[in-house]
Amino acid sequence: MAAETQTPPIRFGIIGCARVARTVSRAITLAPNAVISAVASRSIEKASLFAKANNFPPEAKIYGSYEALLDDPDIDAVYLPLPTSLHVKWAVVVAQKKKHLLMEKPVALNVAEFDVIAKACEDNGVQFMDGTMWVHNLRTAKMREFLSDSERFGQLKAIHSCFSFTGHPDFLKNDIRVKPDLDGLGALGDTGWYCVRSILWANDYELPKTVVALHGPVLNEAGVILSCGASLHWDDGRIATFFCSFLSNLTMDITAIGTKGTLNLHDFVIPFxxxxxxxxxxxxxxFNETVTSWVPIPSAHTVTTDIPQEVCMVREFSRLVGDVKMVQSLS
Structure with missing residues (x-):
């Protein structure tokens, strides 16, 4: 009997040496269907140091320009952790070079820019995925089962989401997420991205009818959002609120309320x-008869996995890329 054909791992190139790229490069290394093939920075010395610090395989190529990596025929997919202001430019180039694209969030500064990115990927037949890790956690699938259970949860009525952390003084002064020319959406684009994603996830990605900004957002001197909130409203009466901030204690909460049940968690972005x-x-x-306790007591559910959520993300992206490559090879 002939041996089963093994699909080759997806060969990744990393453009940029941002802090989050350390997490994703480790995830690529751990994913069973992916491998790091190259890294590029505008400084070849920086790229070399990044590769060494993150234990890249010795055969990984080091490039001193983004263009050189994108011209490498041995790269299947690109992970792009550049500042949001550079996304539309480089995402389009990545797609035009026929490289599949895993891109950090927020994916764009506005809808028009994202439409350009999406069209470039579609026109060039490449897979696109944003780098939101928590949706790939096995826990998320289990929570979806509960939200979809008409007997235990019922119909969704409200969801409240919060992601905040206290930025230290250097962060609030120098991080790209507080610079209008780099990541101009500030806390809304960073922590708020996760809040909005959780709200849409709970609502099966049905967009709200209206969105209302809450009073009193906090901006820095350059006009970048450091803290804000909003309420979202659907025609059938469903509501949602979120709060995102660089100025409040580390919090990652979701509360989803249905007609028959409630879901709570306190670490939805990064598990404890x-x-x-x-x-x-x-x-x-x-309430019990004396109104002194609950009946039944809420129950905790724990989901274990052999691999962390960022590896699940890379594995799923690589699977999708492999499927696209197979279909294209048959056409």
Whole structure:
């Protein structure tokens, strides 16, 4: 019997040496269907140091320009962690070079820019994925099962999401996320991205009818958002709120409320533990006869996994890329 044909791993090139690229490069190394083939920076010395610090394989290529990496025929996919202001330019070039694209969020500064990116990927037949890791966690699938259970959860009525952390003085002065020419969306584009994603996820990605900014956003001297919130409203009465901030204690909460049940978790963006994640549900809870306790008591559910959520993301992206490559090879 002939041996089963193994699909070659997807060969990644990394453009830029941002801090988050350390996490994703490790995830590429751990994913069973991916491999790091190259890294590029505008400084070849910086690229070389990044590769060494993150234990890149010795055969990984080091480039001193983004263009050189994109011209490499041995690269299947590109991970792009550049500042948001550079996304539309380089994402289009990546697509035109027929490289599949895994891109950091926020994916663009506005809808018009994202439409350009999406069209470039579609026109060139390449896979696109944003780098939102938590949606690939096995816990997320289990939470979806609860939200979809008409007997335990019922119909979604409201969801509230919060992601904040306290930026230290150097962060608030020098980080790209507070610079209008680099990541001009500030906290809304960074932590707010996750809040909005969680709200849309809970609503099966149905867009709201209206969105209202909450009073009192905090801006820095350059006009970049450091803290803000909003409410979202659907025609059938569903509502959502979110709060995102660089000025408040580390918080990553979701509360989804249905007609029969409630879902709570406090670490939705990054789990408290790398390979274990929990959430709390209550269903059809009432007060006891003396109104001194709940019946039944809400229950905690723990989901374990052999690989962390960022590796799940890379694995899924690589699977999709492999499928695209196979279809293209048959056409």
């Amino acid at each position: 533990q790398n390979k274990e994640a929990s959430f709390i549900v209550n269903s059809k809870c009432v």
